[in-house]
Amino acid sequence: MSEHDPTNHDPANSEPDTESELRDRVESALRAVRDPDADVDVFEAGLVESIAVDGASVTVRAAVSEFDDANATRVMRAMAQAVRDVPAVEGAHVEPVSPSSGDGATGVDAFDTVIAVASAKGGVGKSTVSTGLACALAGERPAGLFDADIHGPNVPSLLDVEGPVHSDDEGHPLPVSVGGSDASLDVMSVGLMESGAPLAWRGAMAHDALTELFADTAWSADDTLVLDLPPGTGDVVLTTLQEISVDGVVVVTTPFESSLDDTARSIELFRDNGVPVLGAVVNMGEFACPSCGDTHQLFPGETAGERLDATVLAELPFSPRFQETPAPGDTGSAFETLAESVSEAAATAWDVDAPDDALDIRGDPPERRKERVAERFTALASGEAFALVSDRDPTPVRRFLGGLTDRDPAEIDGFSVERRTPNDWLLTATKP
Ligand SMILES: Nc1ncnc2c1ncn2[C@@H]1O[C@H](COP(=O)(O)OP(=O)(O)OP(=O)(O)O)[C@@H](O)[C@H]1O
Numbered sequence: 001m002s003e004h005d006p007t008n009h010d011p012a013n014s015e016p017d018t019e020s021e022l023r024d025r026v027e028s029a030l031r032a033v034r035d036p037d038a039d040v041d042v043f044e045a046g047l048v049e050s051i052a053v054d055g056a057s058v059t060v061r062a063a064v065s066e067f068d069d070a071n072a073t074r075v076m077r078a079m080a081q082a083v084r085d086v087p088a089v090e091g092a093h094v095e096p097v098s099p100s101s102g103d104g105a106t107g108v109d110a111f112d113t114v115i116a117v118a119s120a121k122g123g124v125g126k127s128t129v130s131t132g133l134a135c136a137l138a139g140e141r142p143a144g145l146f147d148a149d150i151h152g153p154n155v156p157s158l159l160d161v162e163g164p165v166h167s168d169d170e171g172h173p174l175p176v177s178v179g180g181s182d183a184s185l186d187v188m189s190v191g192l193m194e195s196g197a198p199l200a201w202r203g204a205m206a207h208d209a210l211t212e213l214f215a216d217t218a219w220s221a222d223d224t225l226v227l228d229l230p231p232g233t234g235d236v237v238l239t240t241l242q243e244i245s246v247d248g249v250v251v252v253t254t255p256f257e258s259s260l261d262d263t264a265r266s267i268e269l270f271r272d273n274g275v276p277v278l279g280a281v282v283n284m285g286e287f288a289c290p291s292c293g294d295t296h297q298l299f300p301g302e303t304a305g306e307r308l309d310a311t312v313l314a315e316l317p318f319s320p321r322f323q324e325t326p327a328p329g330d331t332g333s334a335f336e337t338l339a340e341s342v343s344e345a346a347a348t349a350w351d352v353d354a355p356d357d358a359l360d361i362r363g364d365p366p367e368r369r370k371e372r373v374a375e376r377f378t379a380l381a382s383g384e385a386f387a388l389v390s391d392r393d394p395t396p397v398r399r400f401l402g403g404l405t406d407r408d409p410a411e412i413d414g415f416s417v418e419r420r421t422p423n424d425w426l427l428t429a430t431k432p
Pocket of ligand 1: 119121122123124125126127128129149152154231283284316317318319320322323
């Protein structure tokens with residue numbers, strides 16, 4: 001296995017080293033292990049998903065889900081024994097790959113839900129909220145955390161993890177797995193890269209590295225990804241939100257006047273760019289004094305709820321407990337409650353709010369779509385409203401509607417197309 005170099009992930013280009021020699025020896029040892037159901041070796045049977053070598057430690061991911069428990073255990077034990085018998089191997093781990101774990105899928109598309117965490121200003125606790133939220137989610141479902149803050153990636157230090165990032169045998173960067181007592185979290189960050197020096201990553205190089213990690217990371221989690229964005233609403237943030245279909249953004253702010261003003265503007269900007277705002281986390285608004293026991297408001301005045309056009313999902317006090325390293329599945333109630341609210345908001349953020357009588361052609365084959373649109377539109381009386389829900393951008397339908405009425409498409413009044421979810425559009429028009 002090679003350490004992952006963000007500028008060159010082609011394993012063919014990496015220097016052969018002792019790790020790759022060890023890998024070869026592991027491979028030939030594994031060839032002696034047979035598939036219990038067919039008389040072929042485990043490679044021919046497609047049972048070896050990947051082999052990762054880290055120093056003298058070897059991890060094999062085995063696709064054994066087709067076997068019953070007894071045979072799966074038998075074949076995994078035989079693989080582990082074969083690897084262990086290779087001289088120079090000091091640790092052998094064989095992990096089953098389950099079909100529901102998302103193994104094999106790369107990039108952020110592997111996740112059902114992607115939640116971005118943003119802030120208008122730096123230092124307001126965005127990464128603290130991202131890590132706490134991701135750790136709380138990991139207690140409930142397979143979750144990942146992507147630190148996209150290229151110029152100040154502090155997720156690794158908040159979680160107390162280090163790189164380097166390794167690649168699987170296809171060159172896909174592997175996330176670092178952070179373990180809690182009974183949950184784990186996949187973590188990827190430019191701050192984990194061995195070549196590190198993220199502050200030196202500027203412009204195109206930083207963007208390329210990030211794009212590659214977005215597209216290629218071989219996550220093992222597949223349910224929810226938390227994306228820790230850089231502070232502000234600059235290029236990296238907006239490009240990222242364009243490149244990745246996020247389900248929504250959580251905005252972190254302090255209740256300080258100018259922070260609220262900037263946050264209100266960011267919320268508007270996200271909405272203008274078609275990104276649903278799931279809500280705001282108001283951080284460090286009060287302080288519970290350990291000496292007198294009283295709670296002090298640090299920023300008295302108008303509340304965040306009054307200033308922001310967004311649901312306040314959580315208000316976190318200034319507390320040393322938020323400076324501790326969170327563990328996946330063991331974060332305390334504040335982040336657990338936040339995780340619940342965020343999941344609920346994400347589930348409904350993209351609801352297609354279409355009129356009851358809208359024609360829904362999602363999933364129809366292309367010929368059937370045209371037929372159904374023609375049927376419905378021609379049956380309308382002049383001046384009646386037409387609404388269509390589609391899983392493709394229906395802008396070209398304007399021409400088709402024009403053809404149906406022998407009119408110039410420009411004469412279709414009230415024609416509008418809105419993208420309501422990453423995959424759903426609503427078209428409305430009035431029959432001429
Ligand atoms: N509620 C809180 N109570 C106490 N300390 C906090 C709280 N929230 C954040 N902090 C501390 O504030 C510091 C900044 O937090 P964090 O790194 O999460 O901010 P950020 O907005 O991500 O910063 P950056 O702009 O650098 O990305 C950290 O030391 C963190 O431990």
